[in-house]
Amino acid sequence: MLPFTRFNRNIRTIRRYRTILGILIKYGFGQFVEQLNINYYLELGRKIVTLGTAPKGIERLGQPQRLRLAFEELGPTFIKLGQLLSTRPDLIPGDYLDELKKLQDKVPSVPTEQIRIEIESELGYPLAELFAHFDPEPVAAASVAQVHRGRLHNGEEVVFKIRRPGIVQVIETDLDILMGLAYLVEHHLPGGDIYDPVGLVKEFRRTIHRELDFTREARTIERFATNFKDDDSVHVPKVHWDFCGERVLTMEYISGIKVNDLERLRAEDYDLKLIADRGANSFLRQVLEFGFFHGDPHPGNIFILPGNTICMLDYGMVGRINQDLKEQLVDLLLAVLQRDVDRIISQLLYSGELTDESNLKALNRDLGEFIEDYYEIPLQDIKVGKLLADFVEILTHYRIRFPSDLMLLARALVAMEGLGRQLDPDFNMITHLRPFLERLVKERLTPTNLSREMLRVAQAYGSLARHLPRDIKEFINRVNRNKFKIDLEHRGLEKLITDLDKASNRLSFSLLIAALIIGSSLIMQTDKGPMIFGFPALGFLGYSVAGFLGLWLAIAILRSGRL
Structure with a gap:
């Protein structure tokens, strides 16, 4: 079975699955969900999806617009994914790229009290001791972080970037789901493996984890400052390390004019x-x-x-x-x-x-x-x-x-x-x-670079020459010990296996029902045992069970749409 089934089956994850699939179907991507054969893995059939009310006029929008709206409704993880995809013209058609660039990462601000708790928890001191002033009104509120202005006790004007409470758990749940969907895309959609969806999600996981750790961003800013330390035409904001952590970034407030003004x-x-x-x-x-x-x-x-x-x-x-x-x-x-x-x-x-x-x-x-x-x-x-x-x-x-x-x-x-x-x-x-x-x-x-390149090439060939005899010897030993293996991977057969599994289960079900009917018919020919309405109770019970199972099988076949 695919790694999709390894995810935690807790209530939060299942509820999120339902939300994601419901929103995708709501915005007209039901065929995509159907192609993934996702009902088999979620084990709850079509009941897993709760359809919401589609926005008015959604049917008149093109697929790129509907995808953008779906990503915006799905929240921060999918907004960030859309922003990443908008940088990949080698994967996404131009009309989708243009639309995904419009993704809006604006959400209601977090109450100031929760922001205060996050800062104090991260930095270890009360807000009043840390800063001379903290503006409760946010400068900007996005799905991952919120920005506030303030002032240090030495009088410097600063801005604070604070991670939204609970956002890590939300993103981790979504990343697990995205990885499961990526496996399904790779195995069930025609040509899905060409785009390496699993590799793309792994890259996205690495990128978003870096964004969630504000100490990484602080080190990035410091690296830019070092690179441009002798260039007066470029200014890099100062980082106040004493007031930074994984969830809080404090840096110099920049008062300037936007370049497009x-x-x-x-x-x-x-x-x-x-x-x-x-x-x-x-x-x-x-x-x-x-x-x-x-x-x-x-x-x-x-x-x-x-x-x-x-x-x-x-x-x-x-x-x-x-x-x-x-x-x-x-x-x-x-x-x-x-x-x-x-x-x-x-x-x-x-x-x-x-x-x-x-x-x-x-x-x-x-x-x-x-x-x-x-x-x-x-x-x-x-x-x-x-x-x-x-x-x-x-x-x-x-x-x-x-x-x-x-x-x-x-x-x-x-x-x-x-x-x-x-x-x-x-x-x-x-x-x-x-x-x-x-x-x-x-x-x-230059002689220095040429000599360095020649040395690197010589070292590479030297390493190859040093290890080649050992590698050849190990290869021959494996062949002699019958330990040489070639791993073959089949692609595209999972759906066939699933369909065969369903067909064999239905066939077994049908044989069981037939056996109950035949056995009950034989019992009906006798007058032994307890009676119900003048018929042997065991035969009557067999017919009842066979009828219930037959009705259940018929409903399942009709609901699958494959009569």
């Missing part, structure tokens, strides 16, 4: 072109220099401070580019900018994951057409966001999967270019990108 920026004489240039350079430094970038640079998270200084907020979502991934990214960008189709193909083969369905000849043709579309356009006129969107569309069509951090980077880069063009109509990301790429290519050819 162009009228106010112009009225206060800010240099919009300089802001666009600084924003692009700071982001490219994050990616190509530090390998650690802000994953959600939307306008609400970017403030402009006096002196045209860039300040980013909300470091819960970050991306990481290790050295190998950075090298692959640079090679891929250079190949695209140089319009080298063969080099792009080789990078895709090395960097991505070409599935069995991929057709290299067709891929080569489509990439050639993609390059031709941009060939006549001067580099300074190319929109990186549009180029990336078209490129990712090709990858998606051929089921080419890339690391999630690269997909997050693509989304963030599109967002940064869009902001740059709002600030400066002549803004061009290629102008800022080219010097970084040229510098990185030159750094590769």
Whole structure:
């Protein structure tokens, strides 16, 4: 049986299952639920789902809109899942991506008394001793955390990010359910295994666990501050570690202007072109220099401070580019900018994951057409966001999967270019990108880097040569001892096994009913034993049981819709 059955069958989990399935059906995803064959695993048949009242006019909405509304009603875990999926154009069609980006994470605020209890429990002191002032009115209230303003005893203005009480239990329950659903999607939906839903949920679990621990976010902010400590054009909020914990984050209050408030920026004489240039350079430094970038640079998270200084907020979502991934990214960008189709193909083969369905000849043709579309356009006129969107569309069509951090980077880069063009109509990301790429290519050819790369290759081959004899010997020994095994995994047979199980159970039931009828008929031919209405009681009882079981079987067959 699938791991789906390993989940705790407590009342809270079962109730949540019912809620999730009911909302999915309410918003028109009943066929999806039916395909998962979920009734077999929940053991309660169709009674497990309690249908709610569908919103008025829901039937006129498309599937992407209905999915967004369902996620919003399902709560914080699914809102966060939708936000993660909105960064994966390699998995989700464009119309779904656009809709999931609109997910609203706004909920009623938690009463101040509960917030006070959370802070005091986490930091270990009464609120009055910790802070000179705590504003009971929240600045923002989301499904995972709530933000309040305040002031420390030394007079510094701060903001507090407090985790909502009980949210961890809610998310853990939902994560267990999502993992169960992912197993079912992988085994029951046609082509479900191509998208690796189990792997996606595991990635989501890791991401949301990081977001729930505010000490991680505090360390992230500190890392950004260290990276930009010598750059006056970027300001990173100060973290007050004495007032931080897993459930509470206290940092400097930022009073600035949102980057998309162009009228106010112009009225206060800010240099919009300089802001666009600084924003692009700071982001490219994050990616190509530090390998650690802000994953959600939307306008609400970017403030402009006096002196045209860039300040980013909300470091819960970050991306990481290790050295190998950075090298692959640079090679891929250079190949695209140089319009080298063969080099792009080789990078895709090395960097991505070409599935069995991929057709290299067709891929080569489509990439050639993609390059031709941009060939006549001067580099300074190319929109990186549009180029990336078209490129990712090709990858998606051929089921080419890339690391999630690269997909997050693509989304963030599109967002940064869009902001740059709002600030400066002549803004061009290629102008800022080219010097970084040229510098990185030159750094590769320095004697230090060449020697380091040669040493790494030599160590890798040395390790291979050192372990190869032992591995060969172990392989031969296993074969000689008949211990060599090949594990084969079947896919798509679970539904067949389930249907065969149901069919055999019904057949056994039918044979039992037939035996009761035949046995009762034989008893009816005798006049022995106690009598009821002039008939042998045992025969009468046999007929009654057979009739009840027959009626039960008939109802079950009719309710299944498979007469």
